[in-house]
Amino acid sequence: MKTIGVIGAGVMGRGVAQSFAQAGHKVILMDISEEVLDTAAEEIYNQIRMLLLFKKVEGLEAPEVILERIHRTTSLEELREADIIVENVNEQWEVKKDVYAQIDPICQKDCIFLVNTSCISITRIAALTKRPDRVIGTHFMNPVPLKSAVEVIKGMDTSEQTIEVVTELLSSIGKETILVNDYPGFVSNRISHLFMNEAAFVLQDQVASAREVDDIFVKCYGHTMGPLETADLIGLDTVMDSLDVLYESYQDPKFRCCPLLRKMVHAGRTGRKSGEGFYSY
Incomplete structure (x- = not known):
């Protein structure tokens, strides 16, 4: 099991955090707002209760157990521990640009960046970092815990090793990888x-x-x-x-x-x- 850093605790971020925590991974959920983090925890709790009620996920643990795996923080510094980062901030270039400028020097050298973006080029984002071979697009669909596949986008410099690691990681949370090439908007x-x-x-x-x-x-x-x-x-x-x-x-x-x-x-x-x-x- 890996430590997954999830940046952004909005609708997509909390869905991603829930999916990884349900599968047994440790999650560091980061947002600039304590209020948003608290809302995310409440929503995750309610979503898991609903899944249990309707028996939509086999072998699902109690909400309290899953939430224990999700550490909430407003500090990017705590992402130092992460093996994988999943970034889910607003679909605005200046916002994303600022996030990658901050996390690239903080995170471990072998940490892989998963860009959960709707349309922005993965190659353009990778160029902001000193690890373009370890930057890959993972376009999760909403609601994340109920979707069986992820559109994964290979940037111009994304390595085959990164693709293999991410494919295995997504498989660990019950999701198929559909790999496409990088052009804005991708396929979906x-x-x-x-x-x-x-x-x-x-x-x-x-x-x-x-x-x-x-x-x-x-x-x-x-x-x-x-x-x-x-x-x-x-x-x-x-x-x-x-x-x-x-x-x-x-x-x-x-x-x-x-x-x-x-x-x-x-x-x-x-x-x-x-x-x-x-x-x-």
Whole structure:
């Protein structure tokens, strides 16, 4: 078992921390906010209770036992002990750039950095460090504990040894590795964000309601969730930031963020996490 440092205790970060702790790994969960860390612990506890109630994970331990493996901290210095770092901060280049400038000199030389990003190039992030061969993208999907696979992205300098270690690590938490090459957005978000963005344009043009748009994808195409409900789950601010990264990276107007989507973010209607998005929660 390894010590996993998880940076960022938001929706994705706590899902990642829960998945590794459930599998027996020691986790150091770091965030700049004590309040966010406390909320993360409460949410992880509740999520494990729900999994136990509905028996969705075989052999799952009690929430108290799993939470004992998650050490919460606001100090990056405590990540010195980590064998693996999983970074989950906001999808904004300046924020990520600052994080890697701080953790690269702190962490052990053989520590591997897993970049949990939606769209930002893994090669670009690896260039911020002195260990580009040990930087790899791991695009976890939400809700992390219930997903069976991870989109893993090989940067230009990512070594085969790093890929092997990460593949084995993900297997230890019950997740299959789907390995792809590094271009902004990779496979999943380069395609899915077009769906979500165009669905917002359809709503803006009053072609259909949010429910009607999503019902077509669920009832006609057999998707588990429609694109607007998916955007609410991810967070409309994250979707907007990702579209901006894609637009900047490819200079292609197809990635231009829908004005309605941007206006909703500016109004604080960011989806499930705010209680209001394309739907009310």
